[in-house]
Amino acid sequence: DTEVTQTPKHLVMGMTNKKSLKCEQHMGHRAMYWYKQKAKKPPELMFVYSYEKLSINESVPSRFSPECPNSSLLNLHLHALQPEDSALYLCASSLTPQGGERAYEQYFGPGTRLTVT
Amino acid sequence: SQQGEEDPQALSIQEGENATMNCSYKTSINNLQWYRQNSGRGLVHLILIRSNEREKHSGRLRVTLDTSKKSSSLLITASRAADTASYFCATDARTGANNLFFGTGTRLTVIP
Numbered sequence: 001d002t003e004v005t006q007t008p009k010h011l012v013m014g015m016t017n018k019k020s021l022k023c024e025q026h027m028g029h030r031a032m033y034w035y036k037q038k039a040k041k042p043p044e045l046m047f048v049y050s051y052e053k054l055s056i057n058e059s060v061p062s063r064f065s066p067e068c069p070n071s072s073l074l075n076l077h078l079h080a081l082q083p084e085d086s087a088l089y090l091c092a093s094s095l096t097p098q099g100g101e102r103a104y105e106q107y108f109g110p111g112t113r114l115t116v117t
Numbered sequence: 118s119q120q121g122e123e124d125p126q127a128l129s130i131q132e133g134e135n136a137t138m139n140c141s142y143k144t145s146i147n148n149l150q151w152y153r154q155n156s157g158r159g160l161v162h163l164i165l166i167r168s169n170e171r172e173k174h175s176g177r178l179r180v181t182l183d184t185s186k187k188s189s190s191l192l193i194t195a196s197r198a199a200d201t202a203s204y205f206c207a208t209d210a211r212t213g214a215n216n217l218f219f220g221t222g223t224r225l226t227v228i229p
Contacts, residue, residue, distance in 0.1 A: 004159070031215050042205055042219035043160065056216055090159055094215050103147055103209035106217065108159035 006091050006109035014117055015081060021112045023074040023091030032074040033106065034066060035090040043090055049074060050096055081116045088113055121206055121220035129226040136193045138223040140206030141186075149182055149189050150207045150217065160205065163191075198229045 004025045013019050023032065030051050035043035048056035049068040063085075065077040074091055092106040121142035130136050142149070148167045152160040166173045166182045166189070173180045179192040189206055203224050207217040 033216070040224075042222050045216050045218070048216050088157065092160075096215065103150075103215045103217070105150060105162040105165055106160075106215070107162070108152075110159045111157070113157070 004091060004093055004107050004109035006089075006112050008112060009110065010113045010115075012115045012117060013078065013081065015083070017081075018077070018079045020078065021076040021089055021091075021114075023076075023109055024072055025093040025107070025109075026072055027093060027107065028071075029093035029095055029107070030071055031094045031096040031104075032068060033092040033094075034064075034074070034076050035092065037088045037090055037111070039087075047076075078114075081114075083116050086114055086116045121208060121218065123204075123206060123220040123223045125223060126221070127224045127226070129228065130196055132196060132198055132227055132229050134196055136196050136200070136225055136227070138191045138204050138225070140189045140191070140220050142189075142206070142208045142218075142220070143187065144208070146184070146208045148209060149180075151178075151180060151189075151191050152205045152207060152219075154203045154205065154222075156202075163204075193225075196225075196227045198227050201225060201227050 007022045032049045034046040037043045045058050046060045047066045052068045063080050067075040088111045090111045091109040094106045095104040121140050123140045150165045151163040154160045164175045164180050166180050177194045182189045203222045205222045206220040
């Protein structure tokens, strides 16, 4: 199974709402990622989890709160978002490099299209 | 920013023609990867080339890497309408982590 699933596919939320995005993979990958992608732009890395621990936070505002409850699941909790946070949110997973080992290919989910009103 | 740049931003060709996309990046890398994205969907990994490799093939794909010029190219031969998509190069941070920095992307349209 080389699939990364994301739910929901679409989400519309108000600026006062609290919602969560979910991501799941069963490839045994211990590295998982959240990316944000605006229209006609490349994906931008938000967070990296390695062995269920947050290893990279690319200066993301605190209204985005990631969580990795186990090795297969990755959540992104959303609270008090702004309209400019509307974007496609992509989850990905990969094997985990050890030390200076080369990076591995990442497997992406289909994304959640988020609209903040 | 480690983000790379790709050119052209958009490319339109006839089915059967070859398509070449170029990527330039800024920092030393362990490897460079190419991904494809159909409109509004997730990315699909196409090919990975290591910093000590100069050329790599996979089916109709040919990738080159010139680390002295910090540049890479992706060639798709005998293009098909189904190749219509956005193509991104991605570099790692050479820190042992697997975080990728994506280039600006090339939007390829293959006309049947």
